[in-house]
Amino acid sequence: MEMAQSVARWFRLKQYQIEVTFGVYIFTPIEKFVFWSVVFLLFSLTFIATVLYLPQHMVFLYNRAWFYVHGDDNSGVDGVLGGLAKGALQKTVEALSSTSSADGAGETLDSIVREL
Numbered sequence: 001m002e003m004a005q006s007v008a009r010w011f012r013l014k015q016y017q018i019e020v021t022f023g024v025y026i027f028t029p030i031e032k033f034v035f036w037s038v039v040f041l042l043f044s045l046t047f048i049a050t051v052l053y054l055p056q057h058m059v060f061l062y063n064r065a066w067f068y069v070h071g072d073d074n075s076g077v078d079g080v081l082g083g084l085a086k087g088a089l090q091k092t093v094e095a096l097s098s099t100s101s102a103d104g105a106g107e108t109l110d111s112i113v114r115e116l
Contacts, residue, residue, distance in 0.1 A: 019025040
């Protein structure tokens with residue numbers, strides 16, 4: 001409970017600092033609502049962008065560091081991911097080659113007719 005109170009106190013302090021710094025304390029209630037809505041929206045968008053793009057960026061940085069340390073031999077994360085993609089492609093080709101083309105086409109045609 002004490003931790004929740006200290007976090008709430010910290011947020012109130014930050015809100016007070018922002019209101020004093022940007023003059024929000026002289027806004028009308030509607031203007032304050034709009035201001036804090038925009039602040040929340042910007043924070044939310046920043047959080048979403050961080051969650052979506054930070055992993056990609058970390059992989060990019062890792063690959064750059066790998067290149068600077070080891071040279072140009074694509075054995076970083078792209079090499080591992082490429083190997084996984086090749087394995088998946090090989091399994092797909094094996095699955096397709098195990099069934100004949102005519103059987104697969106017939107099954108596809110049957111499923112299309114059933115859907116119609």
